[in-house]
Amino acid sequence: MRQLFCVLLLIPLFFCKAHAQELTPSAMDIFDAEIMERGLSEEEAEISGELGDGVYDIGAALTRLWRGVFEKLRLEMHTGLGFALSLLALVFLCAFASAVCTISQIRDAIEICGVSTAAMLLTGSMNSLVSQTVEAIYRLSDYSKAALPVLYTAAAASGAVSSSAVRYAAASLALDVMMSLSQKTVIPLIYAYLALTLGASVFPNPLLEAMQQLSNWAAKTVLKASTIAFTACLSISSLISTGVDAAAVKATRTVISASLPVVGGMLSDASAAVLAAAGVVRSCTGAFGLMAVSAMCVGPIALLSVKSCMFKAVAAAADSVQNARLRKLFSGLGNAIGLLMGLLGCSAIMLFLSFAAGMKAVTA
Amino acid sequence: MELLIKCTALALFSAISALLIRRINPELSLAISAAAAVVILLSAVMLLRELTESMKELEHVFGSQIVQARPILKCLGIALISKFGSDLCKDASQSALAAAVETAGSLCAAAVAMPMILTLMTTIGGML
Amino acid sequence: MDVDLIFKIAAVGILVAVLNILLQRSGRDEQALMTTITALVVVLMVVVQKISELFHMIKALFGL
Numbered sequence: 115m116r117q118l119f120c121v122l123l124l125i126p127l128f129f130c131k132a133h134a135q136e137l138t139p140s141a142m143d144i145f146d147a148e149i150m151e152r153g154l155s156e157e158e159a160e161i162s163g164e165l166g167d168g169v170y171d172i173g174a175a176l177t178r179l180w181r182g183v184f185e186k187l188r189l190e191m192h193t194g195l196g197f198a199l200s201l202l203a204l205v206f207l208c209a210f211a212s213a214v215c216t217i218s219q220i221r222d223a224i225e226i227c228g229v230s231t232a233a234m235l236l237t238g239s240m241n242s243l244v245s246q247t248v249e250a251i252y253r254l255s256d257y258s259k260a261a262l263p264v265l266y267t268a269a270a271a272s273g274a275v276s277s278s279a280v281r282y283a284a285a286s287l288a289l290d291v292m293m294s295l296s297q298k299t300v301i302p303l304i305y306a307y308l309a310l311t312l313g314a315s316v317f318p319n320p321l322l323e324a325m326q327q328l329s330n331w332a333a334k335t336v337l338k339a340s341t342i343a344f345t346a347c348l349s350i351s352s353l354i355s356t357g358v359d360a361a362a363v364k365a366t367r368t369v370i371s372a373s374l375p376v377v378g379g380m381l382s383d384a385s386a387a388v389l390a391a392a393g394v395v396r397s398c399t400g401a402f403g404l405m406a407v408s409a410m411c412v413g414p415i416a417l418l419s420v421k422s423c424m425f426k427a428v429a430a431a432a433d434s435v436q437n438a439r440l441r442k443l444f445s446g447l448g449n450a451i452g453l454l455m456g457l458l459g460c461s462a463i464m465l466f467l468s469f470a471a472g473m474k475a476v477t478a
Numbered sequence: 479m480e481l482l483i484k485c486t487a488l489a490l491f492s493a494i495s496a497l498l499i500r501r502i503n504p505e506l507s508l509a510i511s512a513a514a515a516v517v518i519l520l521s522a523v524m525l526l527r528e529l530t531e532s533m534k535e536l537e538h539v540f541g542s543q544i545v546q547a548r549p550i551l552k553c554l555g556i557a558l559i560s561k562f563g564s565d566l567c568k569d570a571s572q573s574a575l576a577a578a579v580e581t582a583g584s585l586c587a588a589a590v591a592m593p594m595i596l597t598l599m600t601t602i603g604g605m606l
Numbered sequence: 607m608d609v610d611l612i613f614k615i616a617a618v619g620i621l622v623a624v625l626n627i628l629l630q631r632s633g634r635d636e637q638a639l640m641t642t643i644t645a646l647v648v649v650l651m652v653v654v655q656k657i658s659e660l661f662h663m664i665k666a667l668f669g670l
Contacts, residue, residue, distance in 0.1 A: 204547055207533075211550050215557030217564075219584035223591045224557075227549040230594035237601050309605040316598060484607055495616040502623040503642060509649045513615050516656040521607045523663055530667055548669055555668030559661060 150261045150402055157182065158409035162402060170398040175405045182409065186416035197239070198424040201444075202431055204232055209435035225439045229315050232443060240308060240447065243421065247454045248297065250414040251461050254407065255293050258465050261403045262286060265472040268399055272392035275362070277352070278472065284351035285468040292340040293461055303333040304453050311446030315439045326446065333453050341460045348471050400473035404466060411462045415455060422451040481525070485518045508570050519562065549594055553587045560584075611656070615649055 154162060161178045163171065208228035212221050262285065269278035310326035313319075371382040429444035492514030496507040530551065560583025567576035622645040629638035664670065 207547060207550055211554040211557075214554060216561060217557060217580055217583060219580075220553060220557040220560070220587045223584065223587035224550055224553045227553055227591045227594055228547075230591070230598045231547050231550065233598050233601060234594070305605045309602045312598060312602050312605075316595065481607070484609070488607075488609055488612060492612055492616065495619060499619045499623050502626055503619065503646075505646050506619045506622060506642075506649060509646065509653055510612070510615050510619055513649070513653045513656060514612050516653065516660050517608050517612060520656070520660050520663065523660070523667065526667055551668045552670050555664045555670050558664060562660075 149264055150399055150406065152260070154257075154406055154409070157413075158406060161409040161412070162405040170401050172401050172405070175401075179405065179408055179412065182412050183416060186412055187420065190417050190420040194420045194424050198428060201232065201235070201424075201428045204228060204235075205428060205432050205435060205437065205440055208437055208440065212437070225437060226316055228437070229312075229439045229443055232440065233312050233315075236447060239421075240450070243418065243451065243454060244301065244304065246414055246417070247458050248301065250410065250458060251293065251297060253410055254461055254465055255289070257406065257410065258289060258468065259286075261399070261406070262289075262468055262472065265396060265399050265403060265469060268392050268396035269472050271389075272396050273362075273389050280351050280354060281348065281471050284347050285471060288344045288347040289464055289468060292344045292464055296337060296340050296457055296460060299336050300333050300453070300457050303329050303336070304450055304457075307333065307446070307453065308450050311443060311450065315443035315446065318439070318442070330449060330453070334456065337453075337456050337460045341463060344464050345467060348467055352471065352474075397473060400469050403469045407462055407465045407469070411458060414458055418451050418455045418458070422448050422455065425451065481521055485521065488514055489518060508566075511569060512566055515562065515566070519558075523558070549590050552590045556583050556587045556590065560586075608656070611652065615652065618645055618649060 151159065151162075151164070161175065161182045163175045163178065205228075208224060211224045215221055215224065262282065266278045266282040266285075269281075307326060307329040310322055310329060314322040314326055367382045367385060370385065371378040374381065425444045425448035429441050429448060432440035432444060492510050496511045498507075499510065500507040533547070533551070560579055563579040564576040564583075567573070567579060622641055625641050626638045629635070629641065
């Protein structure tokens, strides 16, 4: 998190152009910076903008990102509203039927029918939400495998040779491990939570409810632990390698200018320009990568947040008509969607941190 | 609103007539109150026709999945019939019969709900 | 709403009750009993028909 804030504070520096500006376009070609633009869909490419020749307008990209978020939210609300209304109709139908009938066993049967109907209506959409989240995480992972090498190569070329190598190794290993761990542990936990929610809402049972809360807690803990572990891994690798490179670059320049009488000075200045150009490429690709990751997350997060709000609203309606079973079902489904959002958010944060670590590599 | 006033007036009239005849002819008084209850229920249930018709409209608006809410309406119908039967038996001081009718109603409702519970169990099994 | 039916049944009930008392007072208990049972059967037939109508309507409305 601290790294991210540092990077965001450094954003104004992205606009400074020295005479490295003339070298930057060829630097972009050398580092194959266009790899970062591939693998993005049309909408994401529109939001992220173009990785131009050394100038990346992050302000405009942020504006486009905000607009993209609102656009997606509006679209999802339109589709989600019809679904929410049909669920509300079901809740009120159950409430009406329960009110008319005074025999308690039949009232139970009516509530169980209501829960079963809601569950059958919702299973398909929950499955599709989980698979969309998993797909988004796979895309993030694939993009990171393509984009991180570009960023860290540029970081290495701008002077941070050993530190960027160490960081890249740490970041890619940790990213792989953490993402597959989250998916292999958290997704089954989410499915278990969903199954227990359905079971507990049909047959209210303290044991089922306790197991439901346990799986919720377990999923959240795995997510928190993997994010903290990833941050720790990156920080430790940074600690190991910081400071070495600044000294090395400075020492090299001093040696060059001292050893060759006339040419030495010109060479060391030229090397400074090359390092600065690589530094500009690093900053641009890093910022572009951050924007691309945000753009990739916009769609799924908008969908998940709208669905979660919808379920909470319907749970509140069920609570107002004193239907405990339906309230438990809908609030459980809302929590499950929250877990999915947490999973996607943690994966995105891990990627942000990797990009930020690449941009933060210290140079002379 | 008119319907409610008519129903109340009719119910009052038949309650008083039933009381009048009870000392002399208890069976006939039960028949009077039963007939009045049936007539009131008939006219009230016709109002529910609008509800079921709007359910069919909901099918068109929200897609065919709302069809699966039919068991809820079936349970409602079962509840109405069993409540009516058990209360008539209670009026005739036959509480055992009343309990039997209520139990039969609950079992019918459970039978209606059972296929849905089985489908739900299959879904839960699929998730795990 | 079949309000007339209820009035008819109530009228029959009151009539039969009065006849019952008269016949019992004049010592014709069997005829009193016969009248009561006949009236009961007639009223029950009408009531059962109405109940059947009610149950058919509920079946049709709720799809039972």
